[in-house]
Amino acid sequence: MTIATLQTGADTGVKPILQIKDLHAWYGESHILHGIEMELGEGQLITLLGRNGAGRSTTLRAIMGMVDRRTGSIRIHGNEFINKPAHRISPDGRIGYCPEERGIFASLNVEENLMLPPMVGEDGMSLDEIFSMFPNLADVRKRMGTRLSGGEQQMLAIARILRTGARLLLLDEITEGLAPVIVKTLGTVIRDLKKRGYTIVLVEQNFRFAATLADRHYVIEHGKVIDRIEAADVDASMERLNHYLSV
Amino acid sequence: MELDQMIRLILAQGMLGLNNGVFYAMLSLGLAVIFGLLNVVNFAHGALYMTGAFLALILHSYLGQWLGLDWLQIGFWPSLILVPLLIAGFGMLIERTMLRWLYKFDPIYSLLFTFGVTLVLQGVFINFFNASGTPYPGMPESLKGVVNLGFMMFPKYRLFVIIFSILVCAVVWYIIERTRIGARLRAGTENPELVKAFGINVPLMVMLTFGFGTGLAGLAGVLAAPIYSVSPLMGANLIIVIFAVVVIGGMGSIMGAVVTGFALGLIEGVTKVFYAPAANTMIFLLMVIVLLVRPSGLFGRQS
Numbered sequence: 437m438t439i440a441t442l443q444t445g446a447d448t449g450v451k452p453i454l455q456i457k458d459l460h461a462w463y464g465e466s467h468i469l470h471g472i473e474m475e476l477g478e479g480q481l482i483t484l485l486g487r488n489g490a491g492r493s494t495t496l497r498a499i500m501g502m503v504d505r506r507t508g509s510i511r512i513h514g515n516e517f518i519n520k521p522a523h524r525i526s527p528d529g530r531i532g533y534c535p536e537e538r539g540i541f542a543s544l545n546v547e548e549n550l551m552l553p554p555m556v557g558e559d560g561m562s563l564d565e566i567f568s569m570f571p572n573l574a575d576v577r578k579r580m581g582t583r584l585s586g587g588e589q590q591m592l593a594i595a596r597i598l599r600t601g602a603r604l605l606l607l608d609e610i611t612e613g614l615a616p617v618i619v620k621t622l623g624t625v626i627r628d629l630k631k632r633g634y635t636i637v638l639v640e641q642n643f644r645f646a647a648t649l650a651d652r653h654y655v656i657e658h659g660k661v662i663d664r665i666e667a668a669d670v671d672a673s674m675e676r677l678n679h680y681l682s683v
Numbered sequence: 684m685e686l687d688q689m690i691r692l693i694l695a696q697g698m699l700g701l702n703n704g705v706f707y708a709m710l711s712l713g714l715a716v717i718f719g720l721l722n723v724v725n726f727a728h729g730a731l732y733m734t735g736a737f738l739a740l741i742l743h744s745y746l747g748q749w750l751g752l753d754w755l756q757i758g759f760w761p762s763l764i765l766v767p768l769l770i771a772g773f774g775m776l777i778e779r780t781m782l783r784w785l786y787k788f789d790p791i792y793s794l795l796f797t798f799g800v801t802l803v804l805q806g807v808f809i810n811f812f813n814a815s816g817t818p819y820p821g822m823p824e825s826l827k828g829v830v831n832l833g834f835m836m837f838p839k840y841r842l843f844v845i846i847f848s849i850l851v852c853a854v855v856w857y858i859i860e861r862t863r864i865g866a867r868l869r870a871g872t873e874n875p876e877l878v879k880a881f882g883i884n885v886p887l888m889v890m891l892t893f894g895f896g897t898g899l900a901g902l903a904g905v906l907a908a909p910i911y912s913v914s915p916l917m918g919a920n921l922i923i924v925i926f927a928v929v930v931i932g933g934m935g936s937i938m939g940a941v942v943t944g945f946a947l948g949l950i951e952g953v954t955k956v957f958y959a960p961a962a963n964t965m966i967f968l969l970m971v972i973v974l975l976v977r978p979s980g981l982f983g984r985q986s
Binding site: 500501502522523524525526527533535539541542543544548551552553554556600 | 863866867869870872873874876877878879880881882883884885984
């Protein structure tokens, strides 16, 4: 598959994996998402761009059922997920979720953290594959979750969902607060995952990191998608993007 | 008093104290497991322990009579398995039908709720049984008599209880700290929402955990029945000490509950050698000191 066919995505026959229509979400009384629309074909990578508090992380959390209430439509592999209980979403959709705060469990060691999420598919990465992708983790297998560096925690959070056999990865702010050299490593990892056919949604603050990886960008503001930019059009749309992302 | 005699006395009181410590440890263990995952202070724990002792008594002495089946008498060994299961089932029923509605509110509500359960259970047993206690006649023949420990003659049954409880505590510790299931429990304690997002059925896990914790209370009740007389208030007398144990050990810490339970039993026993009236006070004195020096408890995570 060439880059060109990937870019046009669902329109040209790439099998759609995730289709979201009119997604609304609430925390308690606060109405956070106001009708998100997006779609994602198999093997594609999209990013959700926007300012802090625009609703990007909430979009991922709404997909995972981690909001108080959600309405609209979330179709994964063609099946409706909007009314699924939270603990069925990951196994039924073969989804791996990496939360913004990384979610490494302090009372579990590295290996226990790695083995915690149940399998959701058959072809998950083996521990050997994971340790060859993240060599740092192999050295700290028995260390408790809290005694890891930020970079190690982030790699563990990603490795953890690769083991489960998930094919659709929702990654929230994976470069946040990490040293440039680690961000570079993560870029290599994401590129490698894409090559292996994973479908990825990336919430990213760091546009330079996102730009080199994505097939398409969605710009979110006030809980809505306000723009959609294909990778090929990024250069032409730079001015618009700068406007959206400027604080 | 000669030194040799003194040491014998301390050892003897230590053994008896350890025997009490066994119940402190088993009960605070269940309490810690429940608090760790549910964040619920289960005030009904003492009442469930009492109910466990009564179930053993009923299965042995009353059930046959009530059903008109004179031959029916369920002894100690079957009770040791059956009663914890019954109490666990009862605990899960309470969790599923009532307690779970309170999780979203302040923990004080679940504490008050379980306090209410305590009053109901005590009321029911006071109504049907002798409030001052009924002896449990079902101690197995094989555990009657005494063993010579060198420094004292110790009842065989009590020795059995000590060894058996240490085994139970060790197994529970191992399950929670070293197995996959335990890792899920610990993770669920920290971040239930994320554990759910990984595809683990957290509400089911919570129900089973509550059942497991209350089952431990039931098990302690069966073990207590042949030693103490079975009375509706036997749990109420114990629960205050148990709370002290949990606070000293560190809320939610498994290791803390077990070690502190045994240690406090020992300390209480040995204090009796020197000044018996202070034995019970010692526990609370220790609690005050620990709270002043390490507010999160001896084994609690400092935050």
